[in-house]
Amino acid sequence: MSVFTCETDRSECWSGFAEGAPCVLGIDEAGRGPVLGAMVYGCAVSPVSAADDLKALGVADSKALTEEKRDQIFEKMNNDEKTKKTVAYALRSLSPQLISAAMLQRAKCSLNQLSHDAAIALIRDALDCEINVVQIYVDTVGPKATYQSKLEAIFPGIAITVTEKADALFPVVSAASIAAKVTRDTQLREWxxxxxxxxxxxxxxxxxxxxxxxxxxxxxxxxxxxxxxxxxxxxxxxxxxxxxxxxxxxxxxxxxxxxxxxxGKKNSLNRWTTAKGEAPKEQRHSYFTQRKLQNVTTF
Known part of the structure; x- marks a missing residue:
């Protein structure tokens, strides 16, 4: 896969999760602020009826947990049969190269827009995989009212809550946060x-x-x-x-x-420092002159 593309990775039980039972869905990210590495968006789903089991798993805001505890919970999400019936997840990892290219291209794409697009793609994937989503909780990116209205327009008929600190308020968002955080940390260790x-x-x-x-x-x-x-x-x-x-x-x-x-344009500084009719003399940077590097036009 190219570093300039983004695909969705899913847990084993993601497709058709809960066999049509009503589910809550939570979204959070890891790695928005760092200057290096990917930004990983996580999406978790859990049956409405499994709220107590999800809490018993010990999910909380991933930043409030130790690395060891996050790893233990994520391992259960992947390998423990009871936990796999309680929660499933999907991830989208935006590489640093993709982020740089998007934000620096001529038609610039902001980090907020990248974040919104990742969240929307994950929600669509859950619906496409026949998960019966009845409630969505999202940690806000940018103005929460604007973001919530945007999601409600795209996904009518589903109750949506966008708020700050959603990872600390809703266990399903906490589960998404843990999946995203552990995945990003693993990517950095194995870079x-x-x-x-x-x-x-x-x-x-x-x-x-x-x-x-x-x-x-x-x-x-x-x-x-x-x-x-x-x-x-x-x-x-x-x-x-x-x-x-x-x-x-x-x-x-x-x-x-x-x-x-x-x-017919002239550099504004050269306009004042160059005599009329005289071509401005460009000084090459010392990096090139000291190394005796020259432009080559023929080989």
Whole structure:
């Protein structure tokens, strides 16, 4: 699968879960804020009649649980027969490359829009897989009233609640949060760098949050003046943008110069510093002059 596409992964009992019994559905994500790694959206479903069993599983906001406890619950969700009748889940993992490409393309797609699209895709998948969803709980992204109205327009006839801290209020959202968090953590532990740069190998990258000292050290050590960062990093984050502004080689694309020339435009600064009729002299960055690098047009 390409890093620029997003597919839905489902637990074993997802399709046809609960055999038509009314179910509640919850959605939450893991990895929205970090500067690196995927953002994983989780969706959990559970029969309305199994509310007590879901609570007994010990689900809670994934951030409030220890890593060991999250792993134990997720293992039960996958392998314990009673638990598999209590809750099923589906996941959509948005790679850092997909996030960067979407947020930096010409027609930019915001992180909120990516989040909404992932949630909508998961709800549609549950309905397509013949799960009888009668109530949806979603942790808010952006203005909750606007988000709820959007979902109600797409999924009429289903009761929908969008609210802050839904993962702490509704056990089914907590289950979705756990599935998303454990999956993201596993992805980070098992991440294989496609890049073979010496700077990257063996360097710990921490939690991925910009305030994490280990993450800060990783960003400082692995930055490359020309290529920026490995694919693990979200180039669309302000943290990365600031570092690249300071440490990256400043680029001027010749195609842009040609476009300006053909349209009769001049750089505003050159307009005042260049004598009339004199072509502005471009100074190459020291990165290229020190290495004696030249443009090659013929081979």
């Amino acid at each position: 294989q760098f496609a890049e073979r740069a010496p700077k990257v190998e063996g360097v710990k990258f921490g939690s991925g949050y910009p305030s994490d000292p280990t993450t800060k050290a990783f960003l400082a050590k692995t930055v490359d003046g020309v290529f920026g960062y490995p694919g693990l990093i979200r180039f669309s984050w302000k943290t990365v943008d600031t570092i690249l502004d300071k440490k990256g080689v400043q680029m001027k694309w010749e195609a842009d110069e040609d476009d300006d020339s053909s349209s």
